[in-house]
Amino acid sequence: MSKRISDKMEKILNTQMTREAYQAQVYLSYASWAEVNGFPGIATFLYGHMQEEREHMFKILKYINDRGGESKIEAIKAAPKNPKNLGDCFEQILQHEIDNSKEIDKIVNLAHEEKDWSTFNFGQWFVEEQIEEETLINDIIDKYHLAAGEGKGGNSNLYDMDRDLASASQEGDLPREENL
Ligand SMILES: [Fe+2]
Numbered sequence: 001m002s003k004r005i006s007d008k009m010e011k012i013l014n015t016q017m018t019r020e021a022y023q024a025q026v027y028l029s030y031a032s033w034a035e036v037n038g039f040p041g042i043a044t045f046l047y048g049h050m051q052e053e054r055e056h057m058f059k060i061l062k063y064i065n066d067r068g069g070e071s072k073i074e075a076i077k078a079a080p081k082n083p084k085n086l087g088d089c090f091e092q093i094l095q096h097e098i099d100n101s102k103e104i105d106k107i108v109n110l111a112h113e114e115k116d117w118s119t120f121n122f123g124q125w126f127v128e129e130q131i132e133e134e135t136l137i138n139d140i141i142d143k144y145h146l147a148a149g150e151g152k153g154g155n156s157n158l159y160d161m162d163r164d165l166a167s168a169s170q171e172g173d174l175p176r177e178e179n180l
């Protein structure tokens with residue numbers, strides 16, 4: 001098969017593939033933390049999101065191989081330290097997603113520079129996905145502040161939030177989707 005991506009692009013895509021595997025580790029570690037700290041619903045949600053990140057990893061692996069490159073399975077760096085509390089947990093996740101969005105932008109920038117419109121198009125899927133994920137986590141942070149900030153009712157509100165997240169969608173609720 002002829003190689004249809006540049007060596008530079010192959011390398012940056014490989015790095016991103018490993019980065020998505022790292023994102024999965026982040027969700028896995030925070031899910032486990034939530035589970036042992038009395039938030040089973042949030043744990044279920046985060047375990048579910050771990051799967052999404054693994055799918056992203058696999059999507060990039062397939063793309064590299066389909067374009068005549070060769071994916072390299074590399075070491076994944078260790079998951080971050082446990083969060084201090086639930087609020088910190090969500091803030092850390094948001095920061096990881098924002099950092100990841102910036103990495104996706106690098107791929108799209110390179111594709112644009114190289115006039116590699118296939119990878120540019122492929123990258124757009126991730127650009128949209130990152131908008132959804134940042135929205136999703138921002139919405140959860142808003143809910144958390146509402147639940148945790150209700151004074152005496154705080155604990156029972158957090159209980160409700162935990163229960164609700166067990167069955168929450170993994171997709172960000174964007175206006176453009178509501179219009180479809
Ligand atoms: Fe991802």
Ligand SMILES: [Fe+2]
Binds near residue numbers: 023097133
């Ligand atoms: Fe993500």
